[in-house]
Amino acid sequence: MNTEKILNPPSGYLTLIVFLLLLGVTGYCIVNQNFITAVVVGFINFLLVLPGLIIVNPNESKVLVLFGKYVGTVKQDGFFWVNPFTTKKKVSLKAFNLNGQQLKVNDKHGNPIEIAAVIVWRIKDTAKALFAVENYLQYVNIQSEAAVRHLANSFAYDNMDDEHEQITLSNGAEQVSLLLEKELNERLEPAGIEVLEARISHLAYAPEIAHTMLQRQQASAIISARRLIVEGAVGMVEMALQKLSDKNIVELDEERKAAMVSNLLVVLCGDKAVNPIVNTGTLYH
Structure with a gap:
């Protein structure tokens, strides 16, 4: 060569x-x-x-x-x-911009997604560019598309299916871009092409599952919020009981503690304002 x-x-x-x-x-x-x-x-x-x-x-x-x-x-x-x-x-030794077309591929978990990338590249070795490949412009286009498809197949869109995912397409933009740039440099090196930068320009679920995935994301957000609210409410109830016990304000048996905990959790975890009720009797009458 x-x-x-x-x-x-x-x-x-x-x-x-x-x-x-x-x-x-x-x-x-x-x-x-x-x-x-x-x-x-x-x-x-x-x-x-x-x-x-x-x-x-x-x-x-x-x-x-x-x-x-x-x-x-x-x-x-x-x-x-x-x-x-x-x-x-x-x-030409100038830098070229390749605005890749949107590709419909499956992510790591088989979910159909749409992905596209913007790639900045230039010719580093003119002899390889002219004599090692038939058409270096076409070579860049085809290899770039192959690299983006491989990247999409290697990572999940997000980590909702697996909370232990370290890198995802939606959350790991910097890491994904670096991996894409590295793979493109390896693929284009035989043609004397150097990739200066590679970035994901478009990322979305495919239209046929976009609405379902949006509902799943909303449900996941609600569950996460509720979990945080419950954890905070339990901590506040525990602190209230501890304060009442330490200061000897009132002596509560187990049944009264359970009623108090129930009332506090309703107040703290409810998504609507509660209406106070004055109880003139006792818990046992």
């Missing part, structure tokens, strides 16, 4: 001066009707001198191929002269 070779060709300004001088000689020979010399000089000028002049713009490169053999790559921007018989292929 060809690996990139950096070329530093001579400046093209001196060659341009030579071209202009030979052009003047050609004109002088034509004026003096020395047509043979004019043809020879013109042939040399337009076949050997002029075709070798190249311009390399910033963040671009020229890959040189001579008779089917890779010669090297000019990455330095400027005006140069190279072998006139080489084929010069322009390759």
Whole structure:
């Protein structure tokens, strides 16, 4: 496999001066009707001198191929002269944005989800990009889609199915992005492509289960909230009983304690305001 070779060709300004001088000689020979010399000089000028002049713009490169053999790559921007018989292929070194399409895949637990990613990449090795793959743009698109699908299959959408999940697609954005970037660099390295950044741009449940999953999330949130309320209420009831006992405010038997606990839990755990009732009798009448 060809690996990139950096070329530093001579400046093209001196060659341009030579071209202009030979052009003047050609004109002088034509004026003096020395047509043979004019043809020879013109042939040399337009076949050997002029075709070798190249311009390399910033963040671009020229890959040189001579008779089917890779010669090297000019990455330095400027005006140069190279072998006139080489084929010069322009390759951009700028960063590209790939806004991936939304893919419908199954997560780790088999739930259908929609996922898409934004990938920033650039060509690092021009020789691999041109000669190792048929079309590096198409190669990036296909491998990026494969990497996103593999990522979605490897992790759960959230941790409601398994509370011990360390990384999920919805909660572990930074870790998931790093793993996606690493996998893309491994997949695109044979084509000389470097991934600068990879981020999940769209993540949602598929439409056919989105409503059901929303209800499940709401139920889970309600259960979590209720659990927290009950834990707090039990702590407050325990503190109230302890305070009453420590200060000897009132002596409560087990039945009265149970009634008090029941009333306090109703007040503390209820989702509506309670109405006070004045009991003028006793617990036993």
